[in-house]
Amino acid sequence: MSAAHGGYYLPDPTKWPTITSMGLFLLALGFILKLHHLPPGPWLMIAGAVIIVLMLCAWFGQVAVESEAGRYDAQVDTSFRMGMGWFIVSEVMFFGAFFAALFYTRVLSVPWIAGEELLWPGFEATWPSAGPAGATFIGPDSHDVGPGQFSTIGAFGIPLLNTVILLVSSVTLTIAHWALKKNQRGALNFWLFVTVVLGAAFMYFQVGEYMEAYNHLGLTLGSGVYGATFFMLTGFHGFHVTVGAITLAVILVRCLRGHFKPDEHFGFEGAAWYWHFVDTVWVGLFIFVYIL
Amino acid sequence: MTTTVADHHHDEVPKGITRWLFTTNHKDIGTLYLWFSFTMFLIGGAMALVIRAELFQPGLQVVDPHFYNQMVTVHALIMIFGAVMPGFVGFANWMIPMMIGAPDMALPRLNNWSFWLLPFATSLLILSLFVPGGGPAAGWTIYPPLSVQGGMGVDLTIFTIHILGMSSILGAINIIATIMNMRAPGMTLMKMPLFVWTWVITAFLLIAAMPVLAGAVTMLLTDRHFGTAFFDPAGGGDPVMFQHIFWFFGHPEVYILILPAFGIISQVIPTFARKPLFGYTSMVFAAAAIAFLSFIVWAHHMYTVGMPLSGELFFMYSTMLIAIPTGVKIFNWMATMWRGSMSFETPMLYAIATVALFTVGGLTGLMMAITPADFQYHDTYFIVAHFHYVIFCGSVLGMFAGVYYWLPKWTGHMYNETLGKWHFWLTIIAFNVTFFPQHFLGFAGMPRRIPDYALQFAEFNVVSSIGGFVLGYSQLILLVVVIKAIRGGKKASAEVWDNPEGLEWSVASPAPYHTFATAPEVR
Known part of the structure; x- marks a missing residue:
């Protein structure tokens, strides 16, 4: 950086984004072909996914190297902060669409369908509901589901445990952050490791819940609007937890290599923001999907 | 490796195709966006001409109805997501850092x-026209159940929308x-040019809005x-939930399409009226108010769907409120021109046409905002006329104004004024010949998105189709103007126009590859 020339940071031409776009194209095209059972589909998907992963690794790797080399000034740091912050806002809006679908079906469309006595005689508006032509709800956590019936996952078993796990993980992450600020590298590594383990534990329980739902409760993506909203909300959340945990794991590796300084560690903070966001979404899910 | 502008290759411009593939320069990326936008504009325009050819006569003669529906759908998607949105991002890339x-x-x-995602995404969309079952045919709004029933083309469209x-x-x-982060010292928020202001609001x-669309099409995909x-x-x-x-x-999307155009003409009009913009502060707040209101008016697109009466009333009143900030803007533009020392170069002609013809679209919008009246207009050619008056006359003419205004700054050469005026007058006349009669067709009850129509609509459709073809081919003049300006012509001075306002006029024409390596002082 040369302060005499204003000190603005500009990166050189880069090939990562263009090739990542191509990978995304292949992934999307392959997925569509697979949906229609056309043979090259899975191969294109694998090729696209490999390209995306390699390019993102290279891209983020380069950014990490540049960051450690001290190439970024305060202005670049602010740009990164704004970028990450507004990216999280866009994610909030994405989840907003699915929460809106949950509220709309629950408050409006199911009661409206029940009001159509001529179209769907005998259909009562209840929640959970799989609609007039869907399976019947027989109460939560019931393993006696016959054909045409479904049960749901009660709030105060594993979901409550998962809530505690995620909330605790936010605390451990904050402790790690404090340790980084005080330059206590041992504590940083330990508490960050604990956070990643808690994230993995959450996913372990979540996958177990999905298997329980599919194998014993008769609750699937096809269980009407309840199944649809349940699996889309928790599924996208689970995907975000996975991404967040992988990000934190990468940050952990960087911490172990001695990256980040007590006063300069946006990579850590960006990942932490994302983790807290994922955590907050879960609280919303726990309240509106599981409890209410 | 990374370098700063201060390093050895300060003004070295990379060569060859990789310059464009791998560029991180805002001017290069702006140029890519603008050429991409223009290419899509011509492709989407060609699809519009297929539509107008089919509607030239009643009955079915040129294409079959399914292909007609695909043309209607893909024309709209290409124009909105391929032509207008990237076009404005191109302007933003070129102009915002300089302004x-x-x-x-910043990044x-x-x-x-963001740029290189676009060509890949639109290739998916165009590819959809060649797969079994053809492209999406449910209209650009891809309402279920039609869009749940379509073939592979709908899936391609869904992923196009995701990537776009x-x-x-x-x-x-x-x-x-x-x-927010890169402004020169002294460039306070309320000193920013209005184009910058409208873009920051558009970005919000x-x-x-875009993630919500992503959610909607994801639900469509899982339903499919x-x-x-x-x-x-x-x-x-409930299919209505999709709506x-x-x-x-x-x-919000339609304001994403229009606000940057408002910004451009707010730059152009003061220059050619030789007066400062009237009511700068109210312009900023009006744009912000329009943006806020855009989130609480959505159901005015679906009055006839069977909403509760309270909903119909709420959305009617909230929609009519938008006329207030929009009226403030129109008033301010006219007050800027009032007693100005006006001259009428092509950018100014386009800016004035934008104000005048967008107002026509705005007023038909008010008519449709009134719920009981909208029951008559819904899904007729009145709607088609309305949104072409706002999107073409607002967004596209605004963009044309911007192209002619900044072309000398981009290329270093003045454009050919005679050709510019030809482009302007042919476009304006042909546009009105095409779309004004569609108001009457809509009133008379001609439904949109249908390839055939009753005999009594024939005359207006003939007129509209003739106008459409003239409008389409006139756009080739713009291509000629731009290419001529790139290849040569009268040298443009740094200021280009008569004492225009803004930092972009303080650098040479054409603007150097890197500008403002040292931040300018803004008083």
């Missing part, structure tokens, strides 16, 4: 990514970071392939 005294965009690599949405969100994040709209019942009443869902979610995105 705020920054050396480049240059991300900038490259990513591109828009990343672009918007970059623009916000640039404007993009970040809030994974057995969910979001839009299926048999499973407790609500879609238009929660869709209405």
